[in-house]
Amino acid sequence: MALYHNPRILTQPVGAHVESKDLRKAGLKVTLPRVKILEILENSGNRHLSAEDIYRRLVDSREDIGLATVYRVLTQFEAAGLVTRHHFTDGMAVFELNEGAHHDHIKCVDCGHVEEFIDEDIERRQHAVAERHGFEITDHALVIYGHCRKTNCPHRANAAD
Numbered sequence: 001m002a003l004y005h006n007p008r009i010l011t012q013p014v015g016a017h018v019e020s021k022d023l024r025k026a027g028l029k030v031t032l033p034r035v036k037i038l039e040i041l042e043n044s045g046n047r048h049l050s051a052e053d054i055y056r057r058l059v060d061s062r063e064d065i066g067l068a069t070v071y072r073v074l075t076q077f078e079a080a081g082l083v084t085r086h087h088f089t090d091g092m093a094v095f096e097l098n099e100g101a102h103h104d105h106i107k108c109v110d111c112g113h114v115e116e117f118i119d120e121d122i123e124r125r126q127h128a129v130a131e132r133h134g135f136e137i138t139d140h141a142l143v144i145y146g147h148c149r150k151t152n153c154p155h156r157a158n159a160a161d
Contacts, residue, residue: 026080033065037073041083041097048086048094048114088114088143104142111148113155 023030023038040057041049051074055067074095077083083095088107094114103116122142130137148155
């Protein structure tokens, strides 16, 4: 069974550095805002960032890049297949670098922490359901919502932020 692969996505190993040539390959001009936003997405410990999160990091690093520019660049990155946009629960869009490999998400409804996972059993079941209903899957998004049961969850303290 093949994982879903979008040919417009720049497939790179996890943790690979996106360079200026990758922007050009995606059909985008290399500009300072695009490079800075890519750097933030690459170097963030949190893989799912909102436009506002990115903007705050730009302000903190004294970059003169406006929020409207951040939104515009993220939309361009999404169209070029460089990032994926997600809408988890609160209606706010978050973005993650598209590294080519399909994965699903599980989100804590208490603290908002999102974890990524790959589960071959779930993938097989989805294919079976699609086939039973006469479909061939081209893509899908699965987000599981729940309450973290870890007694010492390091993210729970962040819920009050």
